[in-house]
Amino acid sequence: MNKEYALYKGDELLGFGTLQELSSQFGVKIKSLLFYQTPAYRKRTSEKKGKRLIKC
Template sequence: MPKEYAVYKGEDLLVIGTDKECAEELGVKPEYIRWLTMPTAKRRLAKRKNPEKCTVGVLLDDED
């Protein structure tokens, strides 16, 4: 089953779906969506001047 992602810009939800669906909606590559969920991306975005306005990705848990 494909992994589901949620992409936010600040407090606003932009899109929910697979990496390919999110990428298509936002006009980026699926690799970028996956990168947004990595610890490296979170550290880099936290160092920005206004981290609350950054685009962030969250990998949604598959809870059955």
């Protein structure tokens, strides 16, 4: 069973699905999606402009 994730930009839900589904939907690499979860990415971006990947 694949894990599902939700991708947010601020309070707006951009997408929901597996990493593979989100990758093809938004045209980004899976590695980039996983980077959205890291503390380094959170420090570089603001809450409103940065994307956040949440594991469901």
